[in-house]
Amino acid sequence: MKRLILPAISLLLLSCGSNPLFLRLGSDYYPVASIGSIWEYQVQGGGSVIVEVIDQTVMGDRSCYRLQSGAGYSYWINSEGSLEHYEDHTVLFNGYEVPVYQAWVTYLDWPLAVGSSFADSASTFSVSQGVTISHVWERITSVAEIGTAAGYTDCYHLAQTETTIDWIQTGGFSPETTIVVRDIWLAPDVGMVLKATPDSVLTLQSYTPGY
């Protein structure tokens, strides 16, 4: 009898290990669809950043939620199993911000799982003041692990690399490549709790859900 009971108890104890798969499946890892939600981040080295879902609007012919951070806005749709972001890319030329790429792009597909990856890219050009400006953009996001960040458990750690190559095709300019590497931690029903780039670290200080 002991031979049966001990493995059974071991199995039950193993099942108590911290791996709440169904909690993760049932959570919203990017809750941008609640107007009034506020995330307050502390910036390493001083200062803070406040992000707020301010309203619902239409962008690119689609209904979406608008988030404000300082003087900047970003636009998000979180529905039908995916999170989409409105990409609005511009290139500075002769003192003007020339729009080169505007589109809704899938940012993440739900549910997340360790080892999954998402890649988005665009290759386009625009003509401004008689000059062709080419724009190549790629963003690769992979889910690196599940862990704890900023005091929140069951976070998905995203490793993201965004590469942009802008080329103003006239004399005196050469292709300009920008590579941004980010590490982002998303917590269940909270959203981004930590974002680290080589230049800055944002850590969530408080989160107030909207309605």
Next chain:
Amino acid sequence: MIPAAALCIALLGGLPPLEAGVSVGPVFPVGDWGQYLDTGVEARVSLQLVPLRRVRAGLAFSMDIYGDGGRGDASVTMLSPEATASFFLRPGARVFNPGLEAGFGMTRSRLESGGGDDPATWDPSWRAGPRWDFSAGNGYRGAVGFDFRGVLAEGSSADSFGLVFRISKEVAR
């Protein structure tokens, strides 16, 4: 408890009749855990002793697969070894033998999505539901019914509702 009692009766009085069964049916996730999942399908094989005319008890193994409810390629797979027991009011009746069936075991759950997979988890699980058992001819028994079921996982349980279509046959007496 009932499977253990059936085993005791079997050991004391000789092996009672043994029934093998196969069931399939759709399963519907209930609650937030299924927000990104579609209706799933379950298949189960079972071996049950019939120590008393109205009682069956034994072991079963089931597999549930849920697909993606959105545009992605996610899937959740559950493998469940379990002890089962059932009680029927009119055993042997040709067209109407109502009863209840229950099971308790462990479920291994695994999520795959976007080319990755989360660590699998083992959790206690249960199911219970009514059955309408009937003769399917040539010694086969058919049954239809439904199950309420739950995986008692950490943080949040995974409840579901499933329809059951079963065919079974006595394989040893």
